[in-house]
Amino acid sequence: MKLAEAMSLVNTCRHRTGDPFTVFLACGFTVQHAETFLIAHLSQRMVDRKVSLTSGLYGDLAGSLERFKHNQSDAAAIIIEWEDIDPRLGFRNGDAWVARHIEDILTTAFRQLERLRAGIARVAESVPVAVMLPTLPLPPFFTAPLAWCDRAVLSLQSLVCSFAETVAVLPGIRIVNPYRLACRSHLDHRFDLRSELRWGFPYAIEHTSSACELLAELIHPAIPKKGIITDLDETLWRGILGEDGIEGISWDLDHGSHQHCLYQKMLMSLADAGILIGVATKNDPRLVEQAFKRTDLIISPETLFPVESHWGPKSESVDRILNTWNIGAESVVFIDDSEMEIAEVKAAFPQITGLVFPGAPGSGLQNLLETLRDLCGKALVSDEDRLRLASIRQSRHLSAEISQDRIESFLAQSQAEITLTYNRPDQRAFDLINKTNQFNLNGRRIDESVWRARNKDPHVFLLSVSYRDKFGPLGTIAVVSGTRDKHIPLVDIWVMSCRAFSRRIEYQTLRALFDFLDAETLSLDLAPTVRNGPIREFFDSCGAAHDATYTRMLRDTFHANCPQLFAKVLVE
Amino acid sequence: MNTIKEKLERCFALVLPLIPRSELPGASKSSIAEWDSLVMVNLLSLIEEEFGIQVPDGDLENFISFELILDYLKADSHDT
Structure with missing residues (x-):
């Protein structure tokens, strides 16, 4: 992407009226074009969001991470360069390049990487974090000719690799693949010494774009194909x-x-x-x-x-x-x-x-x-992923076998078990919310930062539903969430995998919800989408009433319309 | 084909999006409050990208108004 195109996207993004999405950009150099390109690439991936950016202080990456306020952004992009690990590894530092400093640099690097690790972990407690490891060549500081891999250079690279390994296992952290970056940005064309000395911005324009494009991919990954x-x-x-x-x-x-x-x-x-x-x-x-x-x-x-x-x-x-x-x-x-x-x-x-x-x-x-x-691609493969094909084969078999007049006897003999789990958020629940289309209350997707904030809110409830019958398990197939701080609880998330249709799981979920919330009425933030006909038909079959704000479901009306339910319900 | 002036106007419009297009030819660092160091960096980078040139540090003194930059680019264009 050219700078002119990036700036044009930034200017357009400013006029968007969608929900804001703020990214905390932490780097040791002046943010300059990194800010422009990160907003531009994110605005292409989040076409309806008003993307903006906050940043830390110049020359103090670790301090910027330590000062991060937990409600200041929806995601973080952290760019680490050699200078952030030890200023003597940068080009703007005035210290002499003498071999006697090398051992001290290695000691300092170890301590600084520990500090960065703690800072990144702190940021990742509240928002998803994309981390870029050093991308620029080291200065010609070391004693060996450049064709040789100097021992100290290997030690520095080893320290960074060990650091990355310990950071990558922390929840919510994604590290940019350096090999992927190398495919898009040639090593020789990354560093702009003139810009570094003139403005304190070390990246060439093309490299800035490539680096920010990958950071944007990690901050807002595409939904994997199924x-x-x-x-x-x-x-x-x-x-x-x-x-x-x-x-x-x-x-x-x-x-x-x-x-x-x-x-x-x-x-x-x-x-x-x-x-x-x-x-x-x-x-x-x-x-x-x-x-x-x-x-x-x-x-x-x-x-x-x-x-x-x-x-x-x-x-x-x-x-x-x-x-x-x-x-x-x-x-x-x-x-x-x-x-x-x-x-x-x-x-x-x-x-x-x-x-x-x-x-x-x-x-x-x-x-x-x-x-x-x-x-x-997906970073984690869940049990439900492994069960998917078997359950689809099973569903096809069932739909071929069961006619409508035999459904009652089939369900009665299926030995179904529904397990309800309250307030135990996990990745599967988050993924289900963000990829389900048909049985979805309103089609809204949520960011990781919103998901984490909801999970910490004592007024928010979360119900995960898993299912198995004599044909095998389906795993976690439904998620319901909402707030219970008002007289009438409000459900604003309800999704169920299409693999779980025709088993009356949604009826048992609703019955459990009335009991769990001890409510006579539920408000539902139901909104029509192009594809959520199945959930609207479900609420219509239950006798839900729609007003200007919400759909209302009364316990008595539900029980009057609820078909016979056969599954055994377990609560974890 | 875009003239040097039109290309420069496009650069200015991108870095100073709130300034009406008609006012850009009269824009200068002293007359535009938004013209700070960040605008300067973006403007210079855009001009270098748009015109395929590298502006030496010594020539930056010209980059204080639309008119002076236009003169600089016209002179550079004749030189090459």
Whole structure:
């Protein structure tokens, strides 16, 4: 991004009327263009928010962290450079570059990094923190020629690595991947000595943009994709199944088709992290079934569900797969070796992400694998992620088996157990709030800082609901939250995973909520969205009344409309 | 094709967004209260980016008004 574009975005962002989002930018140099680019990149990622920035004092990074006030921002970006670890490692310092200082610098660096670690941990208690480790080259201070890795330089790098390792395990902290930065900002083009001496700002413009772009990605990460729909011929494997036969397709070094092996490995890795993998192929289904019996496949065929194999348009396959998964096209990546097939699918589902499988190994393949990790990556893989595919298979089986007139007997025999957990916030609850669309009270997403503030507020309640039956567990599938400081409690968050539909979990949740809050009436901050029809239908079926401000649910009305409930309820 | 004056006006409009466009050609450090050191840094960086030049420290004395900067850029353009 050019500076002119960044400044234009900053000027536009000032006029936004959405909720404010304030970032605390802590660095030892003058913030200058870092402020401009950080706001610009964040404003691109948060298109409806009014992004602004506060900063610490010049030349005192550790002090800025120690003075951080817990209610001053929604997130923090911390940029550490060598000068913050010891001023003698900077270019504006007047001390001589003499070898006798080196041992002392190492001692000082150790202590200063400890101080920074404590300061970062303090900031992370209230807001999510993105940390950038030193990105600039060290000054030519050390005695060895530059082609040699000086022992003291290795010691300094080792200290920074150890520091990063201890910081990365603290909750709410994300460290910028230096290798990712290196892809976007060449080491030789990062430092601007003229700007450093003139203004006290050491970064070249291009480097500032790249660094701030990554910080913005960590502060406001994209919602990971939930599923991948892949082609088979010339994509999952080399060859055309119908022409080359089951033994003629390949994915190994011997046949020069190892790129398909790498692709299978990536899909398997993503499936292991809970990403759904479906297949849309123009093929004879019997041949596909036989090909999946090959024992040397890297990806397990059980991982691929559903498999749409026929000669019709791929958009029809995608439609059926999305229905089975019960997710929107915006959460899915479609991969095919044919640009025409991708165009046909995108014409039907403009929000789907289409990626071409490259014809030959090389940078195109590496880009594809890295893009998939970027689009689907998550720092933590939860138990619910691992259960997702099994529960979708189960749901399809159930919907095929159960007709409406048999639902009562089915639910009565399902040996369902619902576990209610009160006021125990965790990452799964936060993720569920921020990715659920259909059974979502109002579609609002919340920032980590808001989430943390709610969790500390004694007036806010949080109910997490998990479910299991004789077919297996679904894990935590619903979250309800609100405030109970008023005469009538107000529920402003209620989400439930679509995997949990048709089990009457929402009725049992509402019944438990009346009991837990000891309330005769609940106010619900229900607002229609494009996709939250299921929750609105639920409240209509319960007899909820809508007024100008809130939806009201009376306990008596609910009980009068509530169907028979069969699940055993446990409270933790 | 944008003239030097139009390109300079765009730079000024980005760093001084609250000043009406018509007043920019008369803008100077003494007449614009918002023209502080941060504006100066941004303006210089934008001009360097927009015109593909590097302004030496010794020439910064010219960067105190729209008119003087315009003259400087015109002279630089003739030089090259």
